[in-house]
Amino acid sequence: MARAGTDLFPTSDVQALLAGRHGDPFAVLGAHPAKSGWVVRALAPQAAKAWLVVDGAETAMDKVHADGAFAARVATADKPAYRLRLEFPDGGGQIIDDPYRFGPVLGELDIHLLVEGRHLRTFEKLGAHLVCHEGSDGVHFALWAPNASRVSVVGDFNHWDGRRHPMRLRHGAGVWELFIPGLAAGTIYKFELVDAGGALLPLKADPYGHYAEVPPKTASVVWDLAPREWSDGAWMQGQAARNDRHAPISILEVHLGSWRRVPEDGNRPLSYVEMAEQLVDYVRDMGFTHVELLPVHEHPFSGSWGYQPVGLFAPTSRHGTPEDFRALIEALHQAGIGVIVDWVAGHFPRDAHGLHRFDGTHLYEHEDPRKGLHKDWDTHIYNYGRTEVRNFLYSNALYWMEQYHVDGLRVDAVASMLYLDYSRQPGEWIANEHGGNENLEAIGFLRHMNEVVYAEHPGAMTIAEESTAWPAVSRPTWLGGLGFGFKWNMGWMHDTLRYFSKDPIHRRYHHDDLTFGLLYAFHENFVLPLSHDEVVHGKGSILARMPGDRWQKFANLRAYYAFMWTHPGKKLLFMGQEFGQEREWDCEGSLDWHLLDDHQHDGVRRMVKDLNRLYRVEPALHQLDCEAAGFAWIDCNDRDNSVLSFVRKGIDSDDICLVVANLTPLVRHGYRIGVPADGFWHEIFNSDSHWYGGSDVHNDGGRQAEPQPWHGQAYSLALTLPPLAVAVFKRAR
Template identity: 60%
Template sequence: MSTLDQSTVDAIVTGQHIDPFSVLGLHEAEGKLVLRAMRPEAHNVTVLDAKTGKKIVALEPVHDGLFEAVIPRRKKRFDYRLQMTRDADTWIERDAYSFGAVMGEMDEYLLGEGTHGMLWKALGAHVMDHDKATGVHFAVWAPNAKRVSVVGDFNGWDGRRHVMRRRGATGVHEIFLPDLGDGTTYKYEVLDANGTVLPLKADPVGFGAELPPRTASVVRDLAGYNWSDAGWMTKRGAYHKIDTPISIYEVHLESWKRVPEDGGRSLTYRELAADLVPYAKYMGFTHIELTPVSEYPFGGSWGYQPVGLFAPTSRFGTPEDFRAFVEACHEAEIGLIIDWVPGHFPTDTHGLGAFDGTALYEHADPKEGYHPDWNTLVYNYGRTEVLNFLIANARFWFEEYHIDGLRVDAVASMLYRDYSRKEGEWVPNEHGGRENLEAIAFLQRMNEAVYAADDSIMTAAEESTAFPGVSAPTSSGGLGFGFKWNMGWMNDTLRYMGEDPINRKYHHDKMTFGLHYAFSENFILPLSHDEVVHGKGSLLTRMPGDDWQRFANLRAYFGFMWGHPGKKLLFMGCEFAQVDEWNNESSLDWHLMDQTPHAGMQHLVRDLNKTYAATPALYERDCKPEGFRWIDGGNAADSVFSWTRQGYDGTPPVLVVTNMTPVAREGYRIGVPASGHWAEILNTDAAIYGGSNTGNPNGADSQDTSEHGCPYSIEIIVPPLATVYFKLNNA
């Protein structure tokens, strides 16, 4: 007869018991040792002595998979194994309920306080040694759950088998399962407060995931990787300062290049290391930026609806493979930036939504917790544990994967409570305003945390409004980002470029307005994936005119962009003038490189990057008004723009002249700030780029004739639909 009362037996066998560690395993009862095991997959269970392998006692079935027996002739706890049989099968296992807790008091304290800077070290699934056994420690936050079980192939996905231990007031559940290791597939079975079984959940802090469309988490051992990028890590901070050249190649890994000989599959992380990284280096980009690599279920979201924030997507390989890709970037002295999405998450049932039966990560009120634009859920930034989860995730990518920067997606949607909402569909803040004070505080804390941990990294915000101080220090009330995407510049200039040249004189201000605020933030000029999707067409097809004019327009625009204050970002395919709109399900059209205009465009972008990096006047004061001076920004009639860029004292200035009409301007006099020879160092109309080869190969000597408010001037030919750079050369 069992020593348990019937209610306890019923709770154990139905998986409803809230503290199975108090029942299962080895326990003292009335001066005797009693061992109980919940093994519904077995017909018989026998206890073996771990040292000798000899049988100690056969457990008796109590009810529906629950076995129990008094241990004869033993008064003290001992090391044992369970031998199970089912029909002709026999196997031996260690008992998960024979192990003590793993999580320590300090982890509990920091988790309870919401200040665990390395949250991923405590939660998630960790391969480890514990109580003289090797296995996996599982820990998950689910404070309102009646119980949580870890399930997988190892227990037949039976939630009654491995119910986890609740760790006090932290809301964390944990269990150590011996003899599991890297590659184990698992999920969490959660019972809400009413005892209702929820859809199986992936691990919020899981380090790996199954290949979509499968949705389970996968144990990945992150320890022991032998990094070889110490040289880069010690100097990378110099690549992220506002007075250094930063030119970013934005890449969607799944569609950058595919393998037609193998069913059109995407490249793996290691193949990308061997192909993408050398290409970006050849093109002169200083950084690669990846659309989100955190695991995401729907490929059509491009990663912007992630479920596994701590897991690099398995689409291209393992975490170790991703680390190899990062190392390849660093070996080539290329920084790696990843897009990060802390603004919302999808409603997929295996994800974070209603994780323990309550609005745990999200707001309960859909006016705060539901995003109408993307049919997603919004994080509750006012909850301490959610802040801890997100801030720790930001640190995780820097610590565990040596990435160099985070570009935070959709910041504007986080900053304003009424973002994309109609009157009555949003909740004002405590002061009655529209600003999301909790999200603002989160972004400030996140930036403070990652820069405090390592100030050699960079963060950038995709922020489309005039919210002040995005890249200002938090000490002065700013958000603390290193850089901000200049969405206004992008929108205005692309609208201008879409105009027929005959009409551009009426829209001249769209090219000049950005200089009114160009130094209010540390700006990156982005021509991103968002500009070549959703029916917008490619950059090339957005240019007016015949084929020659379209290419010339785009070349002139790139020249304008690289000469304009601000760091640079270009989406993949734009560098060789992809014709078709970007399709995330197919490769870029690399065959276009066999055609002269496309090869010429690629050559131009490469030379723009090389010229930019080699010319301090084009980057040293990118974020300072002292680095820019209009020569003539008001020549709307001719659609000609001219300005100088200036680096630190003693750096030769650069003159930039852009002609946005198909008419060459001969004998064009332009003021210059200094006397001497002005050498033409780049001309987007050069024949090698596919242009008409109109220009000033011999440069121009200044004359003592004032023009445009300058004491000197030069007389040049301004090519049609082109941008030309001149550098003062008095050597």
């Protein structure tokens, strides 16, 4: 150590920096005033020699430590704008800009807003961003880690050496930042943290990273999310009308990794670019109005289906780049298809490179496992009482809408957020301040999240997967609700699946499973879900749960879907079920597209396509999905024959559809149904059509109403009811 102990480079600072224990590198490195000008200090552990380059002139730097600490004096009045020329032991060399000659990027207002929790777009400031700072191009890194004693950026560019690029701490916000000139998009990086006790933590991926390496690799990747020239302006202008509760909303739920694969190329999943053609064409042809993508957040374990994310701001790199994902959404919008993304704000995995004990403390999660640990999934629960954590999640919700034009967020596992005793035994949870089991912090978070989303993006939608009877989930916060736009109707799903799984001979004893849902159908803005959760973990496919021989299984499936599409509520169907996938869903394999060569499977697909068309074009079937005025029973009491009949109504009183379901394999002739108006009632849909694989029992195009009162109505129809089928009739205007 040639000059240690002088003002060139104090011994204690040299030792701390080279040991990776210095918490304030900018107090030492870079240019600092000295008695006769300035002293410049640099740390370059890989270099044998170093020179200062100022206005083209070079000054040799003293090597004050064998491991690469250098210093030199500069006799100038003004702070020098310098570069470093380094020579390596192998004779090679390079000229670099020293990160420690640059001032901070984050302004005092940024720090103030971050501390107050009023910075709704923290993704614009934290993470890695390509910037031009003080005349130099590079990457600005910023990380919230208030309890760390040292944070460094590491990557291939510095040989993953945490001594090379320690960051500056902005004490007021607990945010570390560093501008590294010369780095560009594609740079692979992580953060190296030392906790308050001096222990080196596992390398961490960037919580705000826009992109990540393809799993199983876990590093973050610098990516430029510069403003895009979008070509979906027509869609975005009409977004509010398409996502409104009066609009037809029919959703195909899609897991991108297993929708379709490429067997001739190692059975790989499709890329975002390939899906922008194949998936878009398929969804458009099928007539679904929206797709819902299982979480696209970056996640280390494919078997989690994306529900254990590490990169909440990064679309998974398994299918391509962020720009490729943007192109997929743009293609969907151009085809008239909305995009909903499953959003996981309830928990995160315990992977070492993720948010788990991020700065050596329980920074993002509750410390007490009775509040901070999901026993079912062995994951952490976010600490919704912490300002920075809430802001992280609010910012993420806006991020997907602003950077990717996502139309809506389906919030996963809301019930697990609302209840402190969710899936816990007595003694395994802590009551709230009032002694109850409600998670008051999570409730406040969800309400404000919805307020933020709808205030910033009035045309968007939020959907709650909430499986309990929590009141007013989809009611405004100013009325005491949680503020969601829609809620999944899990009760309807369980009841109807149970009913349709019964042999028709026993259905008379389970008739209430089909009628009970109408007692609460308009308490919320409901979505009727047959989701991925119903075709995994040994449950089999929807088709596999239908009773009877092969013909009856398909007839039951068609009747179930027809009942679903004519029932009040928006629709959601998991991929593959629209053509009667026979086996349980496998996230590592493709859907069984070869089944479409079979007439029965293709018949189900044809019927779902026609149901989507019918649902879109008939106002009575969608306009009042969420209002009691849009529904009336004709007869819900014929349990002995397992027959149901009801009418659906539109906003215009002349828009009326009659729905009749015969859920036994018997054809019923001359079955009289009361109707509210005279005239000819056209049969506009029949799930027993031969086109769908049925027996083609029908009503010759419709029936003329007769002035014979029935079912409390002034008129009635004498119908032929097809077996295991649903028929829809519309009165001629």
